Amino acid sequence: MTHRTEEELIGYRDGEAKEREVIAAHLKECGECREELARIEAVFGALDAMPIPDPGDDYEERVWQRIAPRLDEQKSRWWEAYFVPQRLVAFGGVVALVILAFVAGRITQRPAPIGDQADAAKVRERVLVVAVGEHLGRTEMVLMELENAPEQKGQKTINISETERRAEDLVEENRLYRQTALKEGDRAMVGTLDELERVLLDIANSPEEVTPAAFETIRKRIEAQGILFKVRVVKQGLDERKVNPEAKPAENQAKVTERKKV
Amino acid sequence: MAEGVAVSDAMAVERTLGGDRDAYRVLVERHSRTVYRMAYRMTGNAHDAEEVVQESFLRAYQKLKQFAGNANFGTWVYRIAANYAIDRIRQRNAEEARREKPSKGGQDSLEVDPLSQVQDVSPSPERLAGSAQLAERMKSALAELSPAERTAIVMRHWDGCGIEEIAMVLKSNSNATKNTVFRAVQKLRRALTPFLEGKEARAMGKEG
Numbered sequence: 001m002t003h004r005t006e007e008e009l010i011g012y013r014d015g016e017a018k019e020r021e022v023i024a025a026h027l028k029e030c031g032e033c034r035e036e037l038a039r040i041e042a043v044f045g046a047l048d049a050m051p052i053p054d055p056g057d058d059y060e061e062r063v064w065q066r067i068a069p070r071l072d073e074q075k076s077r078w079w080e081a082y083f084v085p086q087r088l089v090a091f092g093g094v095v096a097l098v099i100l101a102f103v104a105g106r107i108t109q110r111p112a113p114i115g116d117q118a119d120a121a122k123v124r125e126r127v128l129v130v131a132v133g134e135h136l137g138r139t140e141m142v143l144m145e146l147e148n149a150p151e152q153k154g155q156k157t158i159n160i161s162e163t164e165r166r167a168e169d170l171v172e173e174n175r176l177y178r179q180t181a182l183k184e185g186d187r188a189m190v191g192t193l194d195e196l197e198r199v200l201l202d203i204a205n206s207p208e209e210v211t212p213a214a215f216e217t218i219r220k221r222i223e224a225q226g227i228l229f230k231v232r233v234v235k236q237g238l239d240e241r242k243v244n245p246e247a248k249p250a251e252n253q254a255k256v257t258e259r260k261k262v
Numbered sequence: 263m264a265e266g267v268a269v270s271d272a273m274a275v276e277r278t279l280g281g282d283r284d285a286y287r288v289l290v291e292r293h294s295r296t297v298y299r300m301a302y303r304m305t306g307n308a309h310d311a312e313e314v315v316q317e318s319f320l321r322a323y324q325k326l327k328q329f330a331g332n333a334n335f336g337t338w339v340y341r342i343a344a345n346y347a348i349d350r351i352r353q354r355n356a357e358e359a360r361r362e363k364p365s366k367g368g369q370d371s372l373e374v375d376p377l378s379q380v381q382d383v384s385p386s387p388e389r390l391a392g393s394a395q396l397a398e399r400m401k402s403a404l405a406e407l408s409p410a411e412r413t414a415i416v417m418r419h420w421d422g423c424g425i426e427e428i429a430m431v432l433k434s435n436s437n438a439t440k441n442t443v444f445r446a447v448q449k450l451r452r453a454l455t456p457f458l459e460g461k462e463a464r465a466m467g468k469e470g
Contacts, residue, residue, distance in 0.1 A: 006448065007444055007448075010443075010444050010447050010448070011440070011444070014418070014443065016440075039451070039455070039458065040447070040451065042454075042458045043447060043450050043451045043454055043458070044419060044447075046396050046399075046400050046450075046454055046458065047400065047415070047419055047420070047450070049396060049397065049400075050303070050397060050400055050404075051397065052299055052303070053302070053308050055295070055298055055308065055312070059294065059295060059298065060290065060291040060292075060294050060295060061291070063290055063291075063294040063312075063315055063316060063319065064287050064290045064291060064294075066316055067290065067316050067319050067320055067323075068283075068287070070320055071283065071320070071323055179356070182356050182357075182359075182360055185360060187360065190357075190360070
């Protein structure tokens with residue numbers, strides 16, 4: 001007798017219609033397959049036995065209490081800021097610096113290559129610089145559009161769905177750069193890009209129609225994260241690199257100095 | 263979901279869109295526990311699960327216009343939550359991989375081994391002796407699954423979602439999704455077999 005495969009039995013247990021009657025008939029006849037099915041069943045039994053901590057009788061109420069204030073925030077939170085030109089520029093600067101910082105991070109983290117590897121590394125570096133440059137350009141455009149938006153006074157809501165959609169794209173790009181930074185083991189950069197992602201997500205997830213309101217939330221959040229400081233430190237490395245492409249990044253130089261001391 | 267609930271969900275959505283914020287509260291209260299259970303199973307810890315719930319309901323609120331009554335609200339917010347939970351697991355896995363040796367003893371054990379939180383749960387009486395060990399084994403087995411496999415098994419087994427629905431969340435097709443479910447079961451089985459073997463004979467008795 002030909003036994004049924006594990007996949008067929010799992011499918012059968014899962015309600016798969018394919019050959020259902022044939023398998024059922026086989027199971028009646030075949031003790032081995034019944035045993036196999038019982039072993040599979042035991043896995044599902046174990047899954048069912050997995051407990052979930054009871055979040056409490058008041059869980060629903062707690063969820064509401066936590067999100068209710070944020071519903072209001074979301075309606076007005078981020079976008080009002082962008083319609084205040086000087087603050088928009090400041091925020092745009094932060095975004096730009098973060099992305100530049102990523103480039104610097106990439107460069108500073110990369111060990112000095114040799115021979116062909118050096119050329120390949122340079123090409124990769126160049127490609128990345130171009131890619132990030134474009135990402136930066138798009139980010140700036142989104143922000144500039146917001147900056148140049150018509151006077152908002154007296155207007156109750158503004159439709160920003162198109163800009164929002166583009167912010168969503170930027171989030172995707174940002175994630176790619178974050179992944180690359182992750183591969184490079186650049187923890188600081190991953191952290192910075194995480195922060196940038198949250199900012200972009202807030203933009204992308206804003207309602208299509210928004211009302212003008214508090215920018216202080218953004219500013220304070222950025223300040224609290226110290227994002228500008230982090231970005232400036234890495235940017236310094238990039239600036240040095242731009243002046244002298246062969247120069248060792250600041251961080252590596254520090255390590256070299258340390259080694260020499262020893 | 264019962265039709266009556268779905269209908270009143272639609273009304274609550276309409277009222278929310280009309281500016282009645284309390285109507286959204288009804289939706290949150292009605293669906294947050296279901297979403298929490300799924301999120302817990304996906305992420306493996308209460309902290310992440312709660313964040314998934316909150317973020318999902320916020321996102322759903324922001325995108326409510328796009329919802330447009332195409333499906334029932336519960337299914338919709340569940341899907342948003344599943345998507346968010348996958349992102350969160352992937353992000354966490356990447357961070358753990360970066361740390362190289364995550365294991366226990368990390369600074370934030372919640373992030374390092376999310377499933378370790380399972381032991382907080384209240385014990386189930388007589389079955390505890392065997393099931394505690396089994397739950398331990400299951401914790402690590404689930405943690406070993408890929409985010410897609412984990413999503414597939416959670417949605418399929420616990421929440422009884424259709425393959426198409428899971429495929430939508432996984433951004434995949436039906437056949438690939440079926441395979442993902444199969445792989446998940448297979449991996450869990452491999453991980454649990456040594457433990458389950460001793461108990462199967464008894465379980466088998468029921469099968470006849």
